[in-house]
Amino acid sequence: MFTITRLENPPPESIKNQIMQMVVDYVTDIGMAGILPSNPLYPLYQYGVGFEVNRYQEAMDGSLGLSVELVLALDAEDPATVVGFLLYLPYEDDPQACAVAYMAVLASRRRQGVARGMLAAMLARYPHAELACFASKVPCFEALGFQVLGARGPQVLMNSHSRSSDGRLAVLDVEPIYRSEQVQQIHAYLLNRHGRRAMIDAEKSRDRNLDRLARQADALVAERLGEGALNADRRPLRLVQAPGTEV
Numbered sequence: 500m501f502t503i504t505r506l507e508n509p510p511p512e513s514i515k516n517q518i519m520q521m522v523v524d525y526v527t528d529i530g531m532a533g534i535l536p537s538n539p540l541y542p543l544y545q546y547g548v549g550f551e552v553n554r555y556q557e558a559m560d561g562s563l564g565l566s567v568e569l570v571l572a573l574d575a576e577d578p579a580t581v582v583g584f585l586l587y588l589p590y591e592d593d594p595q596a597c598a599v600a601y602m603a604v605l606a607s608r609r610r611q612g613v614a615r616g617m618l619a620a621m622l623a624r625y626p627h628a629e630l631a632c633f634a635s636k637v638p639c640f641e642a643l644g645f646q647v648l649g650a651r652g653p654q655v656l657m658n659s660h661s662r663s664s665d666g667r668l669a670v671l672d673v674e675p676i677y678r679s680e681q682v683q684q685i686h687a688y689l690l691n692r693h694g695r696r697a698m699i700d701a702e703k704s705r706d707r708n709l710d711r712l713a714r715q716a717d718a719l720v721a722e723r724l725g726e727g728a729l730n731a732d733r734r735p736l737r738l739v740q741a742p743g744t745e746v
Contacts, residue, residue, distance in 0.1 A: 500575035501582050501613055503620045507568050509559045514571065517581040518556070521603040522549045529601050532705065533633060533653060533712050539693045539701040543685050550676050552601055555586055558671070565669050566591070568624075570617045572604070582608040585617040589625060593666030597621065599630035600670075618643055628659045634715040647723040653712035655719055 510518070523545045527535060534544040558565040565588070572583035583604035590596040599621075604613045622628055631654040632640060637647060645657040656663075676682065690698050 501572045501608070501611070501616065502575055502578065503570060503572055503616050505568065505570050505620055505624070507559065509556055510569060510571070513579065514581060515553065515556055518584050518603075519549055519553060521581070521584065521605065522552050522601070525603045525606075528633075529603050531631075531652070531654060533708055534705060535708065538704055538708075539689055539697055540705055542689065543682060546685055547673070547676050547682060548601075550681075551671060551673050552586065554671055555588075555600060563671070565671070567600075568597075568621075570620045572608075572613045572617055581605075583613040583617055585614075585621060587621055587625070587628070588668055588670065590664050590666035590668050593627070593664045595625060596627040596629070596664035596666055597625035598668055599628065602630075614639075615643055622659060626659060627664055629656065629663055630658075631656050633712055634719040637719055647720060649724070650713070650716040650720045653709050653716060655716045 509515075522529065526541075526545050526548050527533060530544055530548045532544055534541050554563070555565070555567050556569070557563075559567045559569065568587055568589060570585040570587070571581055574580040574582050583602075585602045586600045587597045588600055590598070602614065602617065618628075628645075629648075630640065630645065631651055633653065634655055637655050637657065640657050641647070645659055646661055648656045648658050648661075648663060650656065686698075693701070
């Protein structure tokens with residue numbers, strides 16, 4: 500059993516740490532790159548995605564000019580234990596809409612309604628919700644009431660409505676994270692450990708995987724919406740990047 504709670508302010512460190520552990524453990528599933536554990540670049544993406552999620556949690560205090568909210572699923576018998584989290588961004592200019600940034604559930608607590616419960620809490624406040632996921636996850640979100648809108652790179656864009664919100668979505672500028680000294684140090688360590696040839700091969704493997712995921716996304720959208728949907732105007736997100744992320 501679990502309980503659901505929604506936060507509009509930064510969670511305590513004990514909660515942050517558990518969320519960060521889930522990000523590290525499930526970065527293949529929740530990161531847009533879909534990086535595989537067998538890829539030597541995997542630790543770099545663990546750090547990058549983890550840093551981004553942490554910054555979003557810190558931004559809940561309003562310091563970055565972002566609107567960020569968090570839904571937590573807590574173990575009913577041990578409320579200090581996080582079994583799932585859902586981090587989402589309310590739209591500007593549309594009080595009914597939000598977009599899912601990251602969501603994860605402990606592997607041991609899946610298929611128990613945790614994701615459904617967290618999404619229900621979010622939708623109760625923001626009924627017009629958008630998310631992006633890999634093609635393999637689409638049936639799960641369809642079962643939760645989301646509709647396919649189109650493909651966005653390696654992922655499929657889905658919404659609780661038949662279109663995207665017309666509002667603007669403020670997001671973190673993540674480019675500085677991957678240009679940061681910390682990431683460069685991780686890359687240098689991996690280069691020293693695996694060698695230049697292996698790192699070049701790792702980048703090629705990552706790119707092939709992204710191409711494969713993009714083809715799957717396109718194929719699923721074509722199946723659901725027809726071939727013409729791939730080039731149709733699907734009301735793309737109006738993104739506004741927050742001021743430069745200091746790393």
